[in-house]
Amino acid sequence: MIPRIYIPGDSGALALGAERVAKAVRAELAERGIEAKIVRNGSRGAYFLEPMVEVATANGRVAYGPVKPSDVKSLFDCGFLTGGHHKRWLGAPDKIPFLAKQTRLTFARCGVTDPLSLDHYKAHGGLNGLQNAVAMTPADIVKQVTESGLRGRGGAGFPTGIKWKTVLDTSADRKYIVCNADEGDSGTFADRMIMEGDPFVLIEGMAIAGIATGATKGFIYIRSEYPHAVAVMQKAVEIARRAGVLGVIVLGSPNSFDMEVRVGAGAYVCGEETALLDSLEGKRGQVRAKPPLPAHKGLFGKPTVINNVISLASVPVIMDKGAAFYKDFGMGRSRGTIPIQIAGNVKYAGLYEAAFGITVGEIVDDIGGGTATGRPVKAVQVGGPLGAYFPRALFDTPFDYEAFAAKDGLIGHAGIVVFDDSADMLKQARFAMEFCAIESCGKCTPCRIGSTRGVEVLDRLAENIEPEKQIALVTDLCNTMKFGSLCALGGFTPYPVMSALNHFPDDFRPTPVAEAAE
Amino acid sequence: MTMQPASTEIASRTAAIIHELKGLEGPLLPILHGIQEEFGYVPQDALPVIAEALNISRAEVHGVVTFYHDYRSQPAGRHVLKLCQAEACQSMGSDAIAAKLKSMLGIGFHETTRDGSVTLEPVYCLGLCACSPSAMLDGEVIGRLDDEKLNEIVAEVRS
Numbered sequence: 303m304i305p306r307i308y309i310p311g312d313s314g315a316l317a318l319g320a321e322r323v324a325k326a327v328r329a330e331l332a333e334r335g336i337e338a339k340i341v342r343n344g345s346r347g348a349y350f351l352e353p354m355v356e357v358a359t360a361n362g363r364v365a366y367g368p369v370k371p372s373d374v375k376s377l378f379d380c381g382f383l384t385g386g387h388h389k390r391w392l393g394a395p396d397k398i399p400f401l402a403k404q405t406r407l408t409f410a411r412c413g414v415t416d417p418l419s420l421d422h423y424k425a426h427g428g429l430n431g432l433q434n435a436v437a438m439t440p441a442d443i444v445k446q447v448t449e450s451g452l453r454g455r456g457g458a459g460f461p462t463g464i465k466w467k468t469v470l471d472t473s474a475d476r477k478y479i480v481c482n483a484d485e486g487d488s489g490t491f492a493d494r495m496i497m498e499g500d501p502f503v504l505i506e507g508m509a510i511a512g513i514a515t516g517a518t519k520g521f522i523y524i525r526s527e528y529p530h531a532v533a534v535m536q537k538a539v540e541i542a543r544r545a546g547v548l549g550v551i552v553l554g555s556p557n558s559f560d561m562e563v564r565v566g567a568g569a570y571v572c573g574e575e576t577a578l579l580d581s582l583e584g585k586r587g588q589v590r591a592k593p594p595l596p597a598h599k600g601l602f603g604k605p606t607v608i609n610n611v612i613s614l615a616s617v618p619v620i621m622d623k624g625a626a627f628y629k630d631f632g633m634g635r636s637r638g639t640i641p642i643q644i645a646g647n648v649k650y651a652g653l654y655e656a657a658f659g660i661t662v663g664e665i666v667d668d669i670g671g672g673t674a675t676g677r678p679v680k681a682v683q684v685g686g687p688l689g690a691y692f693p694r695a696l697f698d699t700p701f702d703y704e705a706f707a708a709k710d711g712l713i714g715h716a717g718i719v720v721f722d723d724s725a726d727m728l729k730q731a732r733f734a735m736e737f738c739a740i741e742s743c744g745k746c747t748p749c750r751i752g753s754t755r756g757v758e759v760l761d762r763l764a765e766n767i768e769p770e771k772q773i774a775l776v777t778d779l780c781n782t783m784k785f786g787s788l789c790a791l792g793g794f795t796p797y798p799v800m801s802a803l804n805h806f807p808d809d810f811r812p813t814p815v816a817e818a819a820e
Numbered sequence: 821m822t823m824q825p826a827s828t829e830i831a832s833r834t835a836a837i838i839h840e841l842k843g844l845e846g847p848l849l850p851i852l853h854g855i856q857e858e859f860g861y862v863p864q865d866a867l868p869v870i871a872e873a874l875n876i877s878r879a880e881v882h883g884v885v886t887f888y889h890d891y892r893s894q895p896a897g898r899h900v901l902k903l904c905q906a907e908a909c910q911s912m913g914s915d916a917i918a919a920k921l922k923s924m925l926g927i928g929f930h931e932t933t934r935d936g937s938v939t940l941e942p943v944y945c946l947g948l949c950a951c952s953p954s955a956m957l958d959g960e961v962i963g964r965l966d967d968e969k970l971n972e973i974v975a976e977v978r979s
Contacts, residue, residue, distance in 0.1 A: 317948050317963030349950035488906030491947040526890050527946050529959050567888035584848030586887040645949030646911035652950050683907055719908045
């Protein structure tokens with residue numbers, strides 16, 4: 303058997319030099335006259351170990367990382383093809399503590415399999431969910447997804463099954479499944495990882511959604527900042543089509559479903575579902591007023607399921623192992639698992655899939671290991687640019703939609719960005735307003751104008767001009783934006799602003815320069 | 821500097837792209853992506869051709885082109901460097917990285933060096949938040965930016 307070497311082709315691994323490592327491995331193989339197969343897998347998500355190279359040995363996979371191109375020669379010298387010891391030796395990848403403690407349901411294959419091998423996908427449980435689905439009635443599929451308790455992983459947390467039922471119950475000559483892969487929130491990369499590391503799971507989830515609702519056409523709308531994910535998804539769709547997973551007879555059943563990959567054009571607001579639909583239609587990505595719901599009148603005016611990547615990618619395991627299996631994980635009304643993305647100034651950054659209920663503190667301190675700079679943690683922002691900043695006092699908050707809402711925060715897409723004590727929360731609040739001003743679609747006034755006024759008010763505050771007046775003004779402005787905006791961009795920008803103001807008041811009352819001087 | 825093609829040539833190359841993509845549902849964004857890939861920017865002369873082919877007004881096409889950050893009205897430099905300025909990168913000092921890079925290149929965001937070698941742009945998240953601060957140079961991703969990597973980038977774009 304020729305040796306198999308796994309070198310991730312994931313963007314995060316590439317950003318840390320995986321391509322140069324692959325090149326060095328190829329050169330070393332050629333020089334030593336060794337024949338081996340190099341698999342470009344996805345990332346398992348332990349980015350502090352990337353590029354993590356694995357070899358398949360008689361005793362299972364053995365990992366090495368983080369591997370530098372300069373390590374490659376010595377890896378061969380140490381016999382790494384048979385798992386030999388080396389300073390980068392990590393042992394069995396699934397025994398690495400960061401990975402061993404996770405509950406991998408949605409990301410079970412990510413980093414393990416060859417992303418573009420349908421055989422590999424099937425060998426690891428892929429297509430079982432779709433096989434089950436084609437033998438069921440649409441109503442039964444919808445029932446199973448509803449009973450699993452799966453809620454929208456894009457941020458809103460709306461029950462996926464209910465959304466599907468609305469589309470199933472709406473009759474039309476044509477229906478659509480739209481996958482929202484416009485993952486624009488800073489601190490999030492779960493969608494990117496799954497598209498690059500296990501694209502078939504998303505395709506399978508969309509096909510199941512199609513069969514469940516009577517939709518025959520799907521679109522995956524991927525942001526243009528993700529060229530690698532776009533390339534992998536396009537290849538995967540082509541492979542799935544040739545294998546009969548997509549097409550007029552899905553897995554030989556009477557169901558028809560096909561899909562296209564579409565690329566965004568750099569507008570954050572297109573992550574909002576109705577703006578995304580307008581963008582797909584070839585318009586400016588402006589938010590639509592609801593109702594009508596996309597489930598009634600969505601893409602091109604037809605009933606449309608629009609779900610986030612992770613929501614759809616979680617469906618195959620539910621259809622494979624059952625609603626009860628999935629529902630068994632989690633807490634309260636948040637069922638199943640959530641891929642938490644640990645990012646920013648943190649020692650052990652990466653993707654951590656766990657059942658709902660794990661606390662912010664466990665993620666930041668125990669799993670994340672504190673800051674990368676070694677300084678104290680000042681704040682975390684959970685849920686992207688529209689998520690609240692939490693101080694250490696709120697680190698006992700569990701990952702649960704309701705628990706976060708009770709503390710004026712939101713899970714969003716479950717990205718968590720860690721900041722050390724050098725962070726200036728007034729500056730972060732100003733950025734939230736500035737970002738909203740840059741990315742506002744311009745349709746509603748509170749968002750379009752409010753964000754610009756917000757920047758101005760916070761700038762005056764930074765200059766210490768009538769600070770109490772500015773704080774009252776920004777509080778009032780946030781209230782207007784929260785309740786008066788058409789969508790979450792203007793509506794949620796107050797979360798980072800007000801949480802920064804409420805939890806870190808000292809940063810909003812700058813010391814006058816004269817006093818600070820010696 | 822890049823020579824800009826004549827308007828008749830733009831029209832004919834645009835028409836070919838439209839012909840290829842017109843059958844898609846909602847073809848405008850794919851067409852604009854195709855045009856930008858062909859010319860490196862979206863030329864004004866392409867807009868009436870698109871409007872005519874899709875039976876929409878020139879104002880509508882203009883509205884779409886100007887809405888999205890990706891579409892350029894001018895050709896970019898030979899290299900395009902996108903520097904992430906979003907929160908995860910901010911937490912790892914992206915502000916200081918940006919300031920340094922701007923002074924090394926002698927340009928600000930949305931500007932191109934006078935010799936046409938590089939265009940510098942901010943980007944709000946590359947999904948590389950577990951290896952911040954990050955950047956993208958001509959589609960290639962770079963993580964954990966530091967002084968050494970900045971020097972490498974600057975040397976590469978100037979070569």
